[in-house]
Amino acid sequence: MQPLNIAIAGSxxxxxxxxxxxLALGDLARVTxxxxxxxxxxxxxxxxxxxARTVSDVAEVIGELAVDAIDxxxxxxxxxxxxxxxLDAGKDVLIEKPPAITLxxxxxxxxxxxRSGRLxxxxxxxxFQPVIDSIIRAVDAGEVGDVSMVHVSWYVAxxxxxxxxxxQLDSATSGGHLIHNGxxxxxxxxxxxxxxxxxxxxxxxxxxxxxxxxxxxxxxxIEGRRGTLAVLETCYGLRPPADxxxxxxxxxxxxxxxxxxxTETELVNPVVADTPSSTVxxxxxxxxTWLRAxxxxxxxxxxxxxxxxxxxxAIAAQRSYDTGQPVEPETNTTTxxxx
Amino acid sequence: xxxxxxxxxxxxxVRHAQNYATVIATHPDVELIAIHESSDAPHWAHADARAVAxxxxxxxxxxxxxxxxxxxVCSEPTRxxxxxxxxxxxGHHVLVDKPAATTxxxxxxxxxxSRERQLVCTVVNRTLLSSTRRAKATxxxxxxxxxxxxxxxxxxxxxxxxxxxxxxxxxxxxxxxxGGEIMNFMGxxxxxxxxxxxxxxxxxxxxxxxxFSELHREAGAEDVAVVSASFTHGVVATITxxxxxxxxxxxxxxxxxxxxxxxxxxxVDDSKPAVSVHRANSEYGEIHAGPSSEFEAxxxxxxxxxxxxxxxxxLRYTIDDAAIAIAAxxxxxxxxxxxxxxxxxxxx
Numbered sequence: 001m002q003p004l005n006i007a008i009a010g011s012x013x014x015x016x017x018x019x020x021x022x023l024a025l026g027d028l029a030r031v032t033x034x035x036x037x038x039x040x041x042x043x044x045x046x047x048x049x050x051x052a053r054t055v056s057d058v059a060e061v062i063g064e065l066a067v068d069a070i071d072x073x074x075x076x077x078x079x080x081x082x083x084x085x086x087l088d089a090g091k092d093v094l095i096e097k098p099p100a101i102t103l104x105x106x107x108x109x110x111x112x113x114x115r116s117g118r119l120x121x122x123x124x125x126x127x128f129q130p131v132i133d134s135i136i137r138a139v140d141a142g143e144v145g146d147v148s149m150v151h152v153s154w155y156v157a158x159x160x161x162x163x164x165x166x167x168q169l170d171s172a173t174s175g176g177h178l179i180h181n182g183x184x185x186x187x188x189x190x191x192x193x194x195x196x197x198x199x200x201x202x203x204x205x206x207x208x209x210x211x212x213x214x215x216x217x218x219x220x221x222i223e224g225r226r227g228t229l230a231v232l233e234t235c236y237g238l239r240p241p242a243d244x245x246x247x248x249x250x251x252x253x254x255x256x257x258x259x260x261x262x263t264e265t266e267l268v269n270p271v272v273a274d275t276p277s278s279t280v281x282x283x284x285x286x287x288x289t290w291l292r293a294x295x296x297x298x299x300x301x302x303x304x305x306x307x308x309x310x311x312x313x314a315i316a317a318q319r320s321y322d323t324g325q326p327v328e329p330e331t332n333t334t335t336x337x338x339x
Numbered sequence: 340x341x342x343x344x345x346x347x348x349x350x351x352x353v354r355h356a357q358n359y360a361t362v363i364a365t366h367p368d369v370e371l372i373a374i375h376e377s378s379d380a381p382h383w384a385h386a387d388a389r390a391v392a393x394x395x396x397x398x399x400x401x402x403x404x405x406x407x408x409x410x411x412v413c414s415e416p417t418r419x420x421x422x423x424x425x426x427x428x429x430g431h432h433v434l435v436d437k438p439a440a441t442t443x444x445x446x447x448x449x450x451x452x453s454r455e456r457q458l459v460c461t462v463v464n465r466t467l468l469s470s471t472r473r474a475k476a477t478x479x480x481x482x483x484x485x486x487x488x489x490x491x492x493x494x495x496x497x498x499x500x501x502x503x504x505x506x507x508x509x510x511x512x513x514x515x516x517x518g519g520e521i522m523n524f525m526g527x528x529x530x531x532x533x534x535x536x537x538x539x540x541x542x543x544x545x546x547x548x549x550x551f552s553e554l555h556r557e558a559g560a561e562d563v564a565v566v567s568a569s570f571t572h573g574v575v576a577t578i579t580x581x582x583x584x585x586x587x588x589x590x591x592x593x594x595x596x597x598x599x600x601x602x603x604x605x606x607v608d609d610s611k612p613a614v615s616v617h618r619a620n621s622e623y624g625e626i627h628a629g630p631s632s633e634f635e636a637x638x639x640x641x642x643x644x645x646x647x648x649x650x651x652x653x654l655r656y657t658i659d660d661a662a663i664a665i666a667a668x669x670x671x672x673x674x675x676x677x678x679x680x681x682x683x684x685x686x687x
Binding site for chain 2: 144148207208217219222228229231233239255325326
């Protein structure tokens with residue numbers, strides 16, 4: 001089996017995490033190019049992938065026959081144009097979440113995927129965390145019946161390398177914090193509830209810095225069309241630099257699934273950061289899954305139709321934060337492009 | 340020589356009366372002397388009173404004895420306020436089952452009666468649990484800095500709903516319960532945020548559903564709700580409340596709080612400590628350690644009431660607190676009705 005040739009569009013922290021995953025997967029894929037506007041950083045990443053080169057213009061790799069697929073990182077505003085151009089050139093794409101900051105931009109990606117017949121998958125890495133994968137499998141197996149309520153409490157350190165002075169703060173490029181990080185728990189909740197969001201309400205707050213242009217923390221409550229409910233709290237406000245805490249409750253008609261990181265031994269140490277057992281290896285699992293889907297071995301577990309629902313809810317959550325009122329997500333159009 | 344126990348009368352045996360009688364039986368300073376029911380109460384309420392009297396070995400009385408020190412109101416929720424008011428008008432201190440009233444207006448009437456007559460009027464609550472008291476002490480000592488957000492969850496286990504609650508209609512029939520599970524349980528959540536942060540509720544927004552229980556659905560009563568709330572000083576809270584088929588806890592319900600402050604965070608789980616059980620058939624379970632939270636809460640309340648009646652000691656929870664919780668509950672129901680965030684009426 002020949003390795004797939006991958007070009008990574010971007011050279012930031014997430015692009016580096018993607019590169020790590022490809023390297024961990026050995027012969028499944030070969031990173032042949034890093035697209036970066038920062039030549040020094042591009043070279044630093046490329047140096048880690050044998051045979052990879054650095055380019056500054058993504059069009060160069062999109063037009064390259066030897067490149068099989070494009071891994072779209074970079075800031076969110078840039079995802080759409082890169083993904084559409086790649087799809088139209090016949091490349092499969094993995095798009096780092098969030099896929100876009102508007103539904104119009106997302107729909108252009110979906111249309112391009114439908115036109116080209118290529119695979120576009122949004123990289124919801126959280127889905128591939130061991131504990132989340134187990135929860136999803138248990139729900140799909142009917143362990144707790146139909147899930148009608150999800151409660152996620154998710155707290156991480158305020159220390160967020162690079163982001164607090166990066167593009168993530170700029171809603172013009174990130175869409176806002178509710179879109180940038182809200183997508184994680186919103187996608188998870190909708191996946192577990194198997195429902196469309198009907199109404200979303202948000203509050204956000206700034207734990208330490210009143211002049212921060214975006215809330216570091218927020219909560220979102222969601223009402224689904226079938227009467228399902230979700231309450232999702234995301235807080236980048238923990239003071240210890242290494243102490244992620246997450247609690248998940250999924251209540252079903254036959255029982256309840258619950259998980260808490262507070263039972264993991266890593267949390268005994270309040271200083272040294274390391275990945276908890278419940279989340280370790282997620283990016284590698286995501287990349288492996290995407291590569292298998294590109295090869296046609298499996299269906300993408302994250303259809304674009306679902307990603308659109310999650311993005312619509314996240315956009316509604318951001319709008320609710322901005323207006324102080326509940327917002328109905330725009331979920332009334334059909335999304336094509338699911339391979 | 341110990342003081343003579345307070346003479347307590349249970350007013351109506353409809354809901355939780357047997358539970359409270361069990362706690363009283365173990366309390367050295369309170370003695371149950373009788374069960375009373377209003378003459379105009381429905382026949383089933385009188386039957387309930389007789390049943391509690393038979394179980395506890397005390398008589399049913401047509402009127403509350405003048406020398407009763409304390410009246411414990413255990414009627415259906417929509418009659419709580421009327422029973423408590425009647426007892427106070429007769430000059431008795433009262434302890435009312437939750438919710439103290441099913442309307443803010445009724446709660447304020449009780450508050451006024453308590454103030455005017457200088458009588459104890461307190462309400463069943465969970466703020467006196469050791470878990471909450473310890474958390475409050477930690478926060479008061481400054482260990483988490485300034486509280487910014489609170490995530491409260493109170494989920495009752497619905498597996499035995501039809502048999503564990505004296506009558507399901509006491510929770511789902513609005514004419515008896517005054518609402519659904521929001522009315523039943525959300526006061527606990529408001530109390531938690533208030534006692535842990537010292538902040539008052541300002542605005543509520545909620546979604547409610549009958550997601551799990553056919554009985555609730557038939558009665559049109561919510562079985563679960565998710566609520567976003569703002570409190571004074573910029574504190575925000577989520578409230579997850581209701582009755583689900585299986586609560587994620589070692590006890591009959593899950594009562595947990597997560598609070599994040601400017602300099603630390605703290606989590607509270609009322610079902611802990613617990614003992615894990617690993618059975619040979621691979622089943623896993625947990626056994627709550629120590630007295631049940633309900634037993635502990637009522638015992639602590641009785642301690643407060645004894646101190647207040649005998650020595651004029653302070654009450655850690657009064658009808659003033661309960662009225663604020665009911666104001667927040669009313670605002671939540673209003674937000675669900677209108678689909679808009681709703682301000683909480685601010686009480687003096």
